[in-house]
Amino acid sequence: MNYQTALMMGEKKLNEKNTKNSRLDSEILLSSTLRIQREEMMLTLNNYISKKELNYFIKLINRRREKEPVAYIVGHKEFWKNKFKVNNSVLIPRPETEHLVEEALKFIPKYRSINILDIGTGSGCIILSILNERKKSYGVALDISKKALKLAKFNAKIQQIKNRIKFVNSDIDKFCLGKYDIILSNPPYIKNSDIRYLEKDINFYEPKIALRGGFDGYSVINNIIDKSKVLMKKKGKLFLEVGYNQSEHVSRRLIKKGFYINKIVKDLSKNNRCIVSTKI
Ligand SMILES: C[S@@+](CC[C@H](N)C(=O)[O-])C[C@H]1O[C@@H](n2cnc3c(N)ncnc32)[C@H](O)[C@@H]1O
DSSP states (O other): BHHHHHEEEEEEEEEEEEEHHHHHHHHHHHHHHHHHHHHHHTTOOTBBBOOOHHHHHHHHHHHHTTTTTTHHHHEEETTEEEEEOOOOSOOOOOGGGGGHHHHHHHHHSSSOOOOOESOTTTTHHHHHHHHHHHOOOEEEEEOOOHHHHHHHHHHHTTTTOGGGGEEEEOEEEEGGOOOEEEEEEOOOOBBGGGGGGGGHHHHHOOGGGTTTTTTSSSHHHHHHHHHHHHHHHEEEEEEOOOTOOOOHHHHHHHHHHEEEEEEEEEOOOOOOEEEEEEEE
């Protein structure tokens, strides 16, 4: 069987289970099986796949048929300008979170050292992307999950920025170390009672600690705002990702707690998703 036929077979098997991006998923899983870049594979579709490779590819397709996310199956996800190792201890980095990185970079000088705190770092995708772009700055990556921090540390090591970052295992509620120019967070913000309505890909596979935002979805966000007030230098900036319908509520709380709202950035679906504010 050649690559082309294998790809079509994978796509068909995924379609039988109503998988959304069946063709793309089949391509990613086949290139992962063959250990070559997808682009290279697409140029060599007439090559033959070995029996061993085919069996392995079918195993991966079957995992995807059970709705396991592709990123967990292949073990990595592209975010900003890098590839991040992921497993089911961390949320899979989402494209909308890149707004946080993009906005924060506008306020972080290239040639001055500043201190940055990332609350709920997960794979480390936000803080590592920023430190990669700003070589003079230092970061603290905080997470309540030890397993997530282990992965974030690994990502820091392979991206060779482990000397400018500290990892702290703590609940944000109990954290009180340092003063920061910039605080960033993509916190858990889904109502606990809504989690069971999420797609199986998310609900069955991604860590609940990364999703559960308490009974109303705001419990971690509120703690982050309260703690940022204490942890941030005057005129420091807070960059928060929120759920598609949470920006008004969160903005009101920020203003009440003494922040000025600089900007609210929309995602590709035109929902307000990233709030930029300043401690006044
Ligand atoms: C939505 S995920 C974001 C992960 C990563 N920053 C990203 O954008 O892909 C939220 C992260 O916050 C962590 N977390 C949840 N509650 C926390 C708390 N109270 N204090 C610190 N971290 C927390 C979770 O373990 C998870 O890694």
